[in-house]
Amino acid sequence: MVHPRQDRRWTRRKEARPAELISAALDLFVERGFSATRLDDVAARAGVSKGTLYLYFPSKEDLFKAVVRGGIVPAIERAEKLLDEHRGSADSLIRDMVKAWWVSVGSTRLGGISKLMISESRNFPELAQFYYREVISRVHRLVAAAVQRGIDDGEFRQVDVDYVKRLVIAPLWLLTVWRFSFDYCESQKLDPLTYLDSHLDLILRGLENDETVKVSEMAMTNVESAATDSIHMSIDGGRNGRLVKSGT
């Protein structure tokens, strides 16, 4: 049996094709949007012809689904694992989750998919539902669980997690969308890590189970001191676990 690659240095074989096509498609979808992406261009970027593309994906929409499935879903699975295994304060859990998101999605090409889905959801409802089911609802569940844990542990005050989960996510969403739309319009660039840090500080401070308020109110009326250990802990928790400021 003769080894398959001989005259051509590396005749590309069937197995590699789908991944190459998906990677090329991700680039172009993110760059130009779904409709504006030409399948000829996707094929060309993957080094094949359009006909070949159709050997592996029955339609443009299926190609898109494959892009989402291949990129985002694994990242979510990692985050779900993080939630399960995390030991420590809800504060640090949320910080870790945001950091993980930035490393594996936000700062990469995958970040562009959020924007892509926003853009195309109306015109491709089936795609939107797919994305909602496979991505958004899972992320929501993840964040809600983290916030709920904080409430149960008395670390956060009582809030409606269905709303708060969105408030935790919103700035992340904006960050990716921004990077893929108006970023280049802005002369003075913002630093993503500082931005995420500000967000975490602000929102976690907002969530703090604020015994301190009661203390100060009591102080105003009569009593001079009260148990403040737990507060102090949560305040401290709001300071540590910062994102490391290194890569872009």
Place this chain on the structure above:
Amino acid sequence: MVHPRQDRRWTRRKEARPAELISAALDLFVERGFSATRLDDVAARAGVSKGTLYLYFPSKEDLFKAVVRGGIVPAIERAEKLLDEHRGSADSLIRDMVKAWWVSVGSTRLGGISKLMISESRNFPELAQFYYREVISRVHRLVAAAVQRGIDDGEFRQVDVDYVKRLVIAPLWLLTVWRFSFDYCESQKLDPLTYLDSHLDLILRGLENDETVKVSEMAMTNVESAATDSIHMSIDGGRNGRLVKSGT
């Protein structure tokens, strides 16, 4: 001189056309996106033929610019006036601004323009720059000024307004984008006003100039009381001025 409308009940005359076309275009752009909107449809919705549309707008892109200019810019001007004329805490100023945004943009068709711009920014860079210049940068300036006022007055703690302004805006952005993309995917709808309220509570609490912490720390060490008036005011400010919960 015979009055112009006679046989036809209200023969529409030149002056009304641009506004009618812009309104129809807004509907369709928001609903379908820029590329997917057919000029035939825009014309039909405005009750004219495509040829007529071209009498008033030289191209699809110009029509789009007119839509943005006509809808958003006036709303921003009102907000700028609000900033100038507002007397009171920065807390209530921000609440008022968010409320005004909801009433005149967020809850209306205009909200769809944000999503539209996100979607099309890459394919129409000139449009994106126009929008950035005329809308985004002005909104940023507006919010930054409000936050800065709070800092200057000692109501908010020292924060980097360039980042915080984005954190104030992000949930609003997400809300409109959501309404025009994934809203229908979700069985249990979220109430926009509760959402905005949660956001304001959380972020304004996060911004509070937290003398209380110092007070409690001091209480733990030695001193028994301190000036807490300003804190109390800001805490109170965090409770009043809520959005009225009536219309959708």
Place this chain on the structure above:
DNA sequence: TGAAAATGACCAGCCAGTCATTAATATAAC
């Protein structure tokens, strides 16, 4: 009756998806 406004058939170009054809590779036969 003439000017202004409106029309809609038409064109040119674009692109997702198809398929008859060609190239590459595996298997068989000698």
Place this chain on the structure above:
DNA sequence: GTTATATTAATGACTGGCTGGTCATTTTCA
């Protein structure tokens, strides 16, 4: 090893539908 044959992979010219934009013609109105 080599030739013959079968099978699988890849190609790219083609098509059918669509739509931004045009313009010769018709309608409206002063």
